[in-house]
Amino acid sequence: MKFLSEILKEKIVELIERVAEKASDPKGGITRLLYSKEWVDTQIELKKIMEEEGLTTYFDEVGNLYGCLEGDKLSEETIMTGSHVDTVVNGGKYDGMYGIIAGIVALGYLKEKYGKGRRNLEVVSFAEEEGSRFPTVFWGSKNFLGCENKEEVEYIEDGNGIVFKDAIHEAGFDFKKSSGNRRRNVKAFLEAHIEQGNILEIEKKEIGIVDSIAGQRRYKVEVVGTANHAGTTPMEYRRDAFYAASKMISSILDKARYYGNPLVATAGFIEVNPNVGNVVPGRAEFTLDIRHTEEEFLKKFTEEMISFMKETANECNVEVQVHMWMNEPPVPMNKEIVDCIEQVCDKKNIEYRVMHSGAGHDSQLIAKEIPTAMIFVPSENGISHNPNEYTDPHYLAKGVEVLIDSIYQLTYK
Amino acid sequence: MKFLSEILKEKIVELIERVAEKASDPKGGITRLLYSKEWVDTQIELKKIMEEEGLTTYFDEVGNLYGCLEGDKLSEETIMTGSHVDTVVNGGKYDGMYGIIAGIVALGYLKEKYGKGRRNLEVVSFAEEEGSRFPTVFWGSKNFLGCENKEEVEYIEDGNGIVFKDAIHEAGFDFKKSSGNRRRNVKAFLEAHIEQGNILEIEKKEIGIVDSIAGQRRYKVEVVGTANHAGTTPMEYRRDAFYAASKMISSILDKARYYGNPLVATAGFIEVNPNVGNVVPGRAEFTLDIRHTEEEFLKKFTEEMISFMKETANECNVEVQVHMWMNEPPVPMNKEIVDCIEQVCDKKNIEYRVMHSGAGHDSQLIAKEIPTAMIFVPSENGISHNPNEYTDPHYLAKGVEVLIDSIYQLTYK
Numbered sequence: 001m002k003f004l005s006e007i008l009k010e011k012i013v014e015l016i017e018r019v020a021e022k023a024s025d026p027k028g029g030i031t032r033l034l035y036s037k038e039w040v041d042t043q044i045e046l047k048k049i050m051e052e053e054g055l056t057t058y059f060d061e062v063g064n065l066y067g068c069l070e071g072d073k074l075s076e077e078t079i080m081t082g083s084h085v086d087t088v089v090n091g092g093k094y095d096g097m098y099g100i101i102a103g104i105v106a107l108g109y110l111k112e113k114y115g116k117g118r119r120n121l122e123v124v125s126f127a128e129e130e131g132s133r134f135p136t137v138f139w140g141s142k143n144f145l146g147c148e149n150k151e152e153v154e155y156i157e158d159g160n161g162i163v164f165k166d167a168i169h170e171a172g173f174d175f176k177k178s179s180g181n182r183r184r185n186v187k188a189f190l191e192a193h194i195e196q197g198n199i200l201e202i203e204k205k206e207i208g209i210v211d212s213i214a215g216q217r218r219y220k221v222e223v224v225g226t227a228n229h230a231g232t233t234p235m236e237y238r239r240d241a242f243y244a245a246s247k248m249i250s251s252i253l254d255k256a257r258y259y260g261n262p263l264v265a266t267a268g269f270i271e272v273n274p275n276v277g278n279v280v281p282g283r284a285e286f287t288l289d290i291r292h293t294e295e296e297f298l299k300k301f302t303e304e305m306i307s308f309m310k311e312t313a314n315e316c317n318v319e320v321q322v323h324m325w326m327n328e329p330p331v332p333m334n335k336e337i338v339d340c341i342e343q344v345c346d347k348k349n350i351e352y353r354v355m356h357s358g359a360g361h362d363s364q365l366i367a368k369e370i371p372t373a374m375i376f377v378p379s380e381n382g383i384s385h386n387p388n389e390y391t392d393p394h395y396l397a398k399g400v401e402v403l404i405d406s407i408y409q410l411t412y413k
Numbered sequence: 414m415k416f417l418s419e420i421l422k423e424k425i426v427e428l429i430e431r432v433a434e435k436a437s438d439p440k441g442g443i444t445r446l447l448y449s450k451e452w453v454d455t456q457i458e459l460k461k462i463m464e465e466e467g468l469t470t471y472f473d474e475v476g477n478l479y480g481c482l483e484g485d486k487l488s489e490e491t492i493m494t495g496s497h498v499d500t501v502v503n504g505g506k507y508d509g510m511y512g513i514i515a516g517i518v519a520l521g522y523l524k525e526k527y528g529k530g531r532r533n534l535e536v537v538s539f540a541e542e543e544g545s546r547f548p549t550v551f552w553g554s555k556n557f558l559g560c561e562n563k564e565e566v567e568y569i570e571d572g573n574g575i576v577f578k579d580a581i582h583e584a585g586f587d588f589k590k591s592s593g594n595r596r597r598n599v600k601a602f603l604e605a606h607i608e609q610g611n612i613l614e615i616e617k618k619e620i621g622i623v624d625s626i627a628g629q630r631r632y633k634v635e636v637v638g639t640a641n642h643a644g645t646t647p648m649e650y651r652r653d654a655f656y657a658a659s660k661m662i663s664s665i666l667d668k669a670r671y672y673g674n675p676l677v678a679t680a681g682f683i684e685v686n687p688n689v690g691n692v693v694p695g696r697a698e699f700t701l702d703i704r705h706t707e708e709e710f711l712k713k714f715t716e717e718m719i720s721f722m723k724e725t726a727n728e729c730n731v732e733v734q735v736h737m738w739m740n741e742p743p744v745p746m747n748k749e750i751v752d753c754i755e756q757v758c759d760k761k762n763i764e765y766r767v768m769h770s771g772a773g774h775d776s777q778l779i780a781k782e783i784p785t786a787m788i789f790v791p792s793e794n795g796i797s798h799n800p801n802e803y804t805d806p807h808y809l810a811k812g813v814e815v816l817i818d819s820i821y822q823l824t825y826k
Contacts, residue, residue, distance in 0.1 A: 196645045197645025218691075229771070229797055230681055231677065231702075231704055231770070232608060232770070232772050233677070233771070233795060234612060234771075240666070240679075242662070242683065243680070246658075246659040247667075250664075253648075253659070260647070261647045262647075264644065264646070265648070267694075268655075268685075268692050268694060270688070276682060277679075277681045278679070278681055278702050287690035289691050291644055358642070358644030358645040359644040382642065384645075
């Protein structure tokens with residue numbers, strides 16, 4: 001006789017591989033962009049899998065796929081789980097998909113073991129979250145919540161000039177006829193997801209329970225000085241844009257390092273002009289990505305950061321322009337659900353930690369309307385958005401076990 | 414009656430424009446690459462101009478052009494002036510060419526006014542200095558000095574895959590039959606050149622007298638860390654290659670700024686990987702260009718710089734590789750010639766300063782064998798290697814006046 005964890009492990013690995021085949025990219029990993037052929041094939045395959053597990057399935061107008069299990073008492077109350085089906089270009093097998101497959105396996109198991117719950121159960125495969133094909137994000141969960149905006153996306157184009165409205169029709173879907181409607185019967189949302197970071201691995205934890213999703217402020221910083229000959233321009237007569245930029249970046253990151261968790265600050269991109277070894281740079285453009293779980297801290301830190309950059313520009317005799325193009329506030333998860341998952345982990349003797357998510361997820365949108373929490377499983381080497389994305393099957397199964405027991409508490413009790 | 418300075422001003426401007434026409438680039442400025450059609454046309458035009466000034470002309474085997482005026486006493490002693498004829502891609506009208514035209518005008522003037530000197534006089538238009546077409550520099554002055562190396566360049570290719578030996582033949586020239594020979598009769602070399610910096614302009618000087626050419630050490634620095642998700646990787650678990658690089662660059666440049674003139678330090682180039690706003694950089698490659706007039710200082714500063722980079726890498730948990738690919742020692746100019754030019758300037762009430770050259774010039778090679786000095790004229794806004802390179806005709810004429818009087822001292826006295 002096999003242990004439950006062994007059965008779950010085999011099943012989840014088999015299903016993840018089965019679905020991955022539909023969107024394997026010859027250039028590596030998985031590419032499953034919104035409304036592409038691979039996306040359609042995958043949603044159809046997921047529908048089949050849901051039905052094999054005894055779930056009733058349907059697509060909404062925009063292509064979110066749902067698998068349902070009716071409850072027998074509180075027919076107006078639904079507990080939902082799931083994640084997004086789309087990937088980045090040359091992404092991995094687990095990002096998004098793990099949460100869908102974990103949900104299907106959990107619901108299949110619960111149905112087989114306990115039959116109908118008191119409340120309805122649903123697993124969702126959201127159409128889109130990544131923003132990898134069209135310049136829009138959270139298209140799936142936005143439609144689920146009724147906060148989508150047709151006008152904003154209808155005529156946007158992908159990298160090949162294909163218009164959003166043609167892509168949605170090509171895939172066999174359409175915009176919602178009546179917008180602003182959201183389903184009022186969903187009482188809780190649970191999203192299982194790979195961590196996409198290395199905290200659980202480093203701290204040797206099997207499960208992360210997400211109690212908040214960090215807020216993000218993202219900036220484009222442009223520093224303008226004067227390009228000059230590297231040999232003939234004395235230091236005191238220079239207006240070196242890259243020198244100023246490197247002072248800004250090193251000091252801001254020093255400071256972020258000093259504050260530490262949950263603050264993260266990243267300068268991930270830089271472009272220097274003319275970018276030639278023997279020319280003093282006349283222009284430097286870089287990005288700053290600042291995240292923290294508290295809005296107040298985020299505000300204070302970024303305000304100080306901007307003053308500091310202006311002072312540095314002044315000191316280096318260059319100009320600086322700071323443009324904030326993203327300002328997502330932190331989103332707390334629902335305390336009752338977090339507590340419920342903690343109790344499940346305690347009872348099962350699972351090594352877990354309560355943590356925030358530094359990455360964005362569908363849950364950050366959903367949590368604004370519906371009590372929500374997330375269950376993280378470790379990512380090997382913290383790698384994600386990459387063909388090398390990997391989670392040990394042991395953790396994949398642990399995540400499903402925790403999901404099963406948490407859903408059980410919310411649905412059958 | 415016109416003043417001498419007015420006559421010189423008109424003449425030099427006219428000749429610079431006349432020669433510029435032969436290599437005007439439709440994309441802007443002047444492009445006169447070694448052995449190109451524009452280069453050949455220009456050398457032929459310069460030959461014509463030299464002959465119009467009463468000079469005897471000849472090309473050496475590799476295409477250096479000489480214009481000579483025989484002396485009547487010391488026939489074994491030649492005073493030489495000139496510069497390089499090639500430009501960078503989309504360069505200016507003055508870099509190199511000013512020294513050639515100034516030399517021609519000076520010799521023409523001296524011949525007309527004083528007839529033969531005691532010593533021979535020559536002006537040279539060196540074939541190449543910039544390294545803009547083939548990966549080699551100082552091809553002209555190296556051949557003049559007999560320190561060229563045929564084997565090193567014969568099969569190197571330009572950006573279009575054209576081989577050096579085909580290019581030299583196409584232009585009607587060839588490699589020297591007997592190498593290692595240098596002309597022993599040149600007793601002094603004087604190079605007039607635009608400053609290519611902004612010191613003279615800022616300090617409101619008409620002339621710069623170069624007493625040394627700075628040594629240069631150039632480095633490629635490679636920093637390797639680990640690329641990671643900008644949201645999910647806490648500061649303490651990062652191996653951020655660009656953060657480490659920015660700490661290195663800002664501190665090294667801070668230090669160079671503290672020491673000041675004649676030290677200059679430049680990080681002109683950086684490439685970050687993957688260079689995406691929301692990914693912690695896993696790799697950063699940048700350049701350092703360090704120059705100073707004293708070998709001892711250069712050595713000490715760069716040694717400290719390398720230790721500091723290693724410490725910083727250690728502290729940031731990244732790897733660093735520092736590769737020095739250029740190590741040109743400082744070259745002092747000849748004190749007697751510098752003094753002679755100073756006396757000329759004093760006598761003519763010219764606002765001048767004695768200075769070093771931070772840029773490399775043919776003179777740095779020649780000075781190792783022949784007593785040499787340089788005369789700088791101001792560059793507007795310090796701009797060079799650019800279509801906007803410009804020197805006010807007033808200064809162009811001042812430079813020629815100083816060149817005339819200095820050559821007179823060396824040749825006719």
